[in-house]
Amino acid sequence: MEQFGQPCQLEGCCYGKSTSLTTTAAIIMTPKNSAVVHEHRQQNTITTTSSSNTSGVIATTVNTTTIHNSTALILSPTKTLPQEVGLAVLKMPTTLQRLGTDVWAHLIAGQPKKPTWNLQTTVILGFMQAFRDHTYTNSLDFWRFVLIAPTFLTPLTSHVQDASFIVRPRPLECVGILRECDQQEKKQFLIHQRPPRVLEAEWMSALSIWDYCWQSVWPSAPTIAAAKKKKRSTEKIILYFHGGAYCAMSAQTHRTLTHKISKTTGRRVFAINYRLAPETKFPGALYDAVQSFLYLIDPIEPYYFDPKRIMIMGDSAGGGLALAMMLYLRDHGLPLPEGACLLSPWVDLTFSYPSWDSASLFDYLPNNPDKLTGMNPQKLYLGDEFSPSMLKHPYVSPLFAEHFEHLPPIMVQSGGCESLRDEIEALHQKINQSKTSFIHNEVYQDMVHVFQAFPLGKSVDEAIASIGWWARQGVSMISRYQVKHQQVASSTSSAGHPKDLILSSLLKKETLPPLLFGRRHRSIPG
Known part of the structure; x- marks a missing residue:
């Protein structure tokens, strides 16, 4: 396993485009074992949607389409996309x-x-x-084509604003496994004289949330504006990483979900389009995730945020990426966020748990995806010649981290019959055994992978409401406990967990939404 603090040796890990590409495809016939190459014409197509019903530029034909985070389409050697x-x-x-x-x-x-x-x-x-x-x-390109469909479902009561930013070295310079990625960014700009890379991102918020934030961030009255001169915002926000097995989907495909999250938490959601595999191998996505967090807290920026007022969220691969980012920040002494909320996080790329087989009758994910040829997420994310030991690198599969101490409070939601059920339960057990970190685990009966994104009835409403409670009350409640009982938590053994008993008592004293009382899938006693 690669040691922390050593530069990454994976070739091409930091390459790939982050801006949208308008691609005019021209299929070139190649030998059977070669990838199909597309000629393309690149232009920026980042769209600022100032109205509530704009979903971005997405073409509906096969020949011309908007592809996020990719430089070319990788087609099956035997079949074309059409x-x-x-x-x-x-x-x-x-x-x-x-x-x-x-x-x-x-x-x-x-x-x-x-x-x-x-x-x-x-x-x-x-x-x-x-x-x-x-x-x-089918090929990865087929699934990318199919999975752009949710982009057209942008809620009418939402406000989307472009938030793309230039990737550059920050005062808190990336270290360890990301050092070489940082050096590559510098080299592209200083030596090759290429323009700085732009990481595509957007602000998503419910209209009511946006109206409030607009008045507080850009007040119109001169006296109020003078009082708001401070650059460091007091606003609480969410940094969101989308799912898609690290190789598909985007912030745009997740707008329905991020809109729900904004509405229930009362916060704006900063969703990024990290670079996708196979165009960008590990640790490119991790580098983009860390860059987005450092960008939000960078005092050099005209408007920046307190890290303790940023909650990290992600679903599926994005949930695993969020946890990997927090492990990286902790391991290298960088500021940590307020807390995290992980929706069906993918934390084990070895596919070693039996629920990948037993849950396939109920879940929509394929069983044994590591046996696939065109859509093998291991090879797409790590490369064809990856070392098996890399699958257990803690920044690839966070489940295998050496320890989970000194992490912010974490909430995990998962479905009771989803393919990732067993690895999520293993993650819950490991974090729960730590002395200083807290996890609030919710398993929703008979629900599937990232069920919060679908109209699947009462469980979805409960889960979304619980996310709102976590952002508004849960994290701050646990933070108060951590300050008050730090000595108790640090001196307790993993057996018995007095911290759980104290936290349970604390939970009972707090005001919880009515639908949270008596919920069987709450992991914290009480």
Whole structure:
């Protein structure tokens, strides 16, 4: 395993474009074992959406499309993207037939896959599972094309503002495994005379939240403006990392979810488009995540934030990236955020837990994705020739970190029948055994991977409300406890955990949303 503090030796880890590319595809025939290459014309297409119903520039044709964080499309050697799309359409009757079987079992036979699933949940998950089974061997490019669909669902009651920023060395310069990435950024600018790289990001907020923040950040009255001269903001925000197995999706595809988060937490959400694999291998995504956090707290910027007023959030791969970033910040003595909220975090890239097989009947993720050829996330993220030991590097698979001490309070939400269930439970156990770190774990019965992003009934409403409670009360409550009982926590052994008993008592005294009382999936006693 690579030691902390050593420069990264992975070739090409820091390359790749962060801005959107408008790509005019021209397929060039290559030998069977070669990747299909696309000629492309690059231009920035970052769109500032000042109105509430603008979702960005996304083309609807195969030949011209907006691709985030990628320099070229990597197609299957045997099929082109149009062929894969055509075959998926031809298989749609079979997909619908299987969906009909699930609906019949639910309505007529009275035997839904899970007893708590309503008809809407059966239809949504049944379609996703059938579509998965007929297309899981397709190329990465096919899935990137399919997964841009959520971009068109930007909520009408949201406000999106471009927040892209220039990547540059910060006063808190990157160290350890990211040192070489930082040096590459300098080299591109100083030696090769290339323009600084722009990392694409956006502010997402509910309209009511945006109106409040606009008045507080850019007040119109001169007297108020004079009082707001201080550059360091007192605003509380969320830094969000999207999921997508490190190789697909974007901040734009997650707008429905980030809008929910903004509304329930009362905060603006700063969502970034970190560079994707395979164009950018590990630790490129980690470098972009750390850069985004350092950018937000950098006093050089015209407007910056207190790190203790920034909550880190992410789903799936983004949840794993958020935890890896906090481990990196802790390991190198950099400021830590206020807390974290991880939604179905992907924290083990070895795929070694049995729930990857046992949950495939209920979840929409494919089982054994490490056995796939075109969509093997291990090879996409680490490269074809990666060392098996890299899979257990703590910044790749945070589950294998040596310890979880001295981390901010962490909330984890997961589904009871999702493919990542076992590794998330293992993460919960490890963090819960620490003396100084706290985890609030919520497992939602019969729910699937990142269920918060889908209209799956009451559990989604409960989970979103719980995120709001965590941001408004939970983190500050635990922080007060950590200050008050620091000596107790540091002197306790992992057995018994008096800190849990004290925290349980503290939770009972706080005002919780009514729907949180008596919830069976709360991991903290009481």
